[in-house]
């Protein structure tokens with residue numbers, strides 16, 4: 136191997152940097168590389184610049200990845216580290232997802248200073264979240280709450296919670312854990328009531344498709360069960376993801392060589408939902424996800440899905 140460092144592109148948020156450092160550390164330990172062989176390079180993305188509106192309004196998917204992918208394509212970086220949840224289902228030509236690290240807890244955390252759980256919030260209490268999935272799931276469980284769009288990094292959100300701007304918010308437990316801020320969670324939401332976003336809790340590594348030096352190095356840190364789960368979830372999303380305005384949730388679980396999947400599409404107000412449950416061999420991950428997506432399209436009808444698109 137040449138002794139040129141592997142340049143690792145990341146966003147600048149504390150969570151993104153922590154994830155990039157984790158990939159760097161795993162790469163060094165998998166291959167016995169010295170510290171100076173990995174170099175984390177920070178890029179600002181549009182998603183980081185836009186702070187005043189819901190991301191779906193600003194263009195949705197791709198906002199956290201585009202600038203990192205441009206850096207890969209023009210050779211300013213060798214790999215890009217992303218939250219799998221933020222990855223569009225279609226990548227630019229010439230780029231591939233080469234590895235997934237072992238998945239963290241996929242569940243959402245409930246954070247509040249005034250209630251121990253979503254069920255304990257007073258009627259009319261304000262819940263802040265920018266995620267259409269979380270908005271729809273909250274409304275489905277508690278139509279009496281007031282749901283508002285709420286952005287910013289974890290620190291900003293905690294401050295707004297402290298100042299009483301909202302009575303509760305929801306965040307991925309995985310992100311809190313990676314930031315060493317798990318203690319900020321008031322509680323953890325159950326998977327039945329609160330299925331995660333496709334890809335939640337998983338870190339993925341993107342490379343150039345023709346990078347013969349880096350691809351074998353990255354492949355060594357891939358976690359096969361996580362990769363199978365994510366292949367299923369991304370296939371499901373690819374069928375349904377006509378619009379980033381679609382509240383959509385789902386989760387594949389690998390148990391030995393078996394895969395179980397549950398996917399859900401909701402109306403934004405949480406009153407309508409379409410669920411698909413599927414299982415099969417882990418080796419058929421992609422087909423299971425795709426079939427589950429097609430099953431929902433068939434039942435929900437293009438009309439329901441088109442109505443969601445029309446919202447954007």
Ligand SMILES: NCc1[nH]cc(CCC(=O)O)c1CC(=O)O
Nearest residue numbers: 218220306307309310335336337
């Ligand atoms: N959309 C932002 C984003 N992308 C990934 C995570 C958390 C970490 C993960 O799911 O792996 C978050 C923040 C959140 O949803 O709380």
